Amino acid sequence: MHIETFFPYRLAVVAERFSRQLVAVYGRQHGLSREEWRLLFLLEDAGSLDSLQLSQRTSLDKVQVSRAATRLEEKGLITRTILGSDRRLRNYAITDEGRRLFRQAFGDVEVQAARILEAMPARDRAALERGIEALDRAIAKATQPEAGQDGRSQAADPVPGRGR
Amino acid sequence: MHIETFFPYRLAVVAERFSRQLVAVYGRQHGLSREEWRLLFLLEDAGSLDSLQLSQRTSLDKVQVSRAATRLEEKGLITRTILGSDRRLRNYAITDEGRRLFRQAFGDVEVQAARILEAMPARDRAALERGIEALDRAIAKATQPEAGQDGRSQAADPVPGRGR
DNA sequence: AATGGATGGTTTCGTCTGAAACGGATGCCT
DNA sequence: AGGCATCCGTTTCAGACGAAACCATCCATT
Numbered sequence: 001m002h003i004e005t006f007f008p009y010r011l012a013v014v015a016e017r018f019s020r021q022l023v024a025v026y027g028r029q030h031g032l033s034r035e036e037w038r039l040l041f042l043l044e045d046a047g048s049l050d051s052l053q054l055s056q057r058t059s060l061d062k063v064q065v066s067r068a069a070t071r072l073e074e075k076g077l078i079t080r081t082i083l084g085s086d087r088r089l090r091n092y093a094i095t096d097e098g099r100r101l102f103r104q105a106f107g108d109v110e111v112q113a114a115r116i117l118e119a120m121p122a123r124d125r126a127a128l129e130r131g132i133e134a135l136d137r138a139i140a141k142a143t144q145p146e147a148g149q150d151g152r153s154q155a156a157d158p159v160p161g162r163g164r
Numbered sequence: 165m166h167i168e169t170f171f172p173y174r175l176a177v178v179a180e181r182f183s184r185q186l187v188a189v190y191g192r193q194h195g196l197s198r199e200e201w202r203l204l205f206l207l208e209d210a211g212s213l214d215s216l217q218l219s220q221r222t223s224l225d226k227v228q229v230s231r232a233a234t235r236l237e238e239k240g241l242i243t244r245t246i247l248g249s250d251r252r253l254r255n256y257a258i259t260d261e262g263r264r265l266f267r268q269a270f271g272d273v274e275v276q277a278a279r280i281l282e283a284m285p286a287r288d289r290a291a292l293e294r295g296i297e298a299l300d301r302a303i304a305k306a307t308q309p310e311a312g313q314d315g316r317s318q319a320a321d322p323v324p325g326r327g328r
Numbered sequence: 329a330a331t332g333g334a335t336g337g338t339t340t341c342g343t344c345t346g347a348a349a350c351g352g353a354t355g356c357c358t
Numbered sequence: 359a360g361g362c363a364t365c366c367g368t369t370t371c372a373g374a375c376g377a378a379a380c381c382a383t384c385c386a387t388t
Contacts, residue, residue: 001209001270002209003205003209003221003222004206004208004221005276005294007277007281008182008183008186008204008273008277009202009299010241010296010300011179011182011183011292011296012179012182012183013223014296014299014300015175015176015179015180015304016179016223017223017303018172018175018176018299018303019172019175019176021303021306021307021315022172023199033344038167039174041165041170041173042166042167045165045166045167046308048220050365051366052178052366055183057167057168058167058293059177059180059181061346062366062367062368063345063346063347063367063368064345064346065367066366066367066368066369067344067345067368069367070368072230084201085290086351086353086354086365086366087352087353087354088353088354088365088366088367089353089366089367090366090367092249099230106165106318113171113172114299115301116299116302116303116306116307117171119301119302120299120301120302120303121298121302123296124234124295124298124299124302125295125298126291127290127291127294127298127301128175128291128292128294128296128298128371129171129291129295130172130288130291130292130295130296131288131291131295131296132175132178133291133292134285134288134289135178135182136174136181136290136292137283137284138280138281138283138288139178139181139182139185139280139283141283142185142279142280142283143185143280153229154251157265193347195372214337215336215337219336221369225376226336226337226338227337227338227376228376229337229377230337230338230374231338231374232376236340247348250335250336250383250384251382251384252335252336252337252383252384253336253337253382253383256336270346286383
């Protein structure tokens with residue numbers, strides 16, 4: 001078996017290479033870490049989110065959110081307030097400055113992403129999008145085998161769910 | 165723009181989720197880091213490689229190789245010798261113990277990968293493979309030709325071309 | 329052969345990361 | 359109300375990482 005043809009390796013390498021092209025933009029050029037970028041992305045879209053909503057919509061765990069939010073707050077890009085209804089929770093909101101920075105960074109990232117994706121034939125691009133969505137579903141399916149109705153429950157659970 | 169529909173985000177999240185399913189096997193279960201895993205993979209295939217051949221065939225940089233090789237040597241899974249022909253170079257070879265461990269880990273990883281990929285309809289799987297290969301080519305295409313406009317030829321390609 | 333520049337591997341440094349520990353806050357149960 | 363388990367966010371700690379500095383070796387030129 002050659003590693004170059006082992007699909008999981010190909011996927012990981014290509015995905016990382018693509019990601020690096022974008023990190024080069026929002027990271028090096030606009031000074032955001034990956035987590036900060038994602039958090040700003042969510043907040044620019046929603047304006048304001050509490051931590052429960054946030055954890056539902058990100059692939060970030062609570063530690064990552066906490067650290068990214070600290071840095072974003074220090075930079076004045078978001079505000080973080082304790083919720084009155086449940087003082088364990090936080091409400092995150094994007095500031096004008098944060099919105100301004102994000103929009104600029106997002107524009108640049110979009111350009112870079114488009115530059116790469118438009119170098120693909122349209123059919124390949126469609127195949128990629130289709131394949132990624134299907135893979136996502138397959139992971140969910142293979143990871144949580146029960147799914148209720150058809151009763152074909154796979155035997156022992158070999159990999160405890162990713163505790164996020 | 166919702167982050168959930170931003171393609172670069174989708175790709176990164178899904179690829180990482182897939183990767184985690186495999187790291188859970190060769191990592192948690194067999195005690196290998198990602199870099200150790202890749203190095204063993206190459207060496208099990210080739211038996212023995214010098215560092216030049218190795219850098220052509222991996223996405224690992226020299227620091228990662230050095231560190232992973234140190235750990236693998238400590239564990240007795242590979243040997244590392246200085247080449248007589250050029251004493252700057254190293255020759256890496258897999259040991260019997262390394263081969264044994266890798267084969268076991270590889271079997272387990274393959275099962276886990278197949279469990280997920282076989283949960284996809286065959287056509288989606290084909291689309292995914294096609295899309296990934298095309299994306300790889302598109303990244304190469306969109307990043308290489310930038311040397312022309314820039315005046316300063318900034319040769320240093322961070323990812324040396326994958327020989328093929 | 330000696331010098332200077334290039335090449336390859338290792339080490340160092342500051343930062344980041346994940347897992348676990350921690351501490352505040354809430355809801356449940358008696 | 360008082361315990362007690364649970365839930366959240368933050369902090370801690372040890373290990374991992376990337377970039378740059380560093381050291382050894384080779385090669386080209388003289």
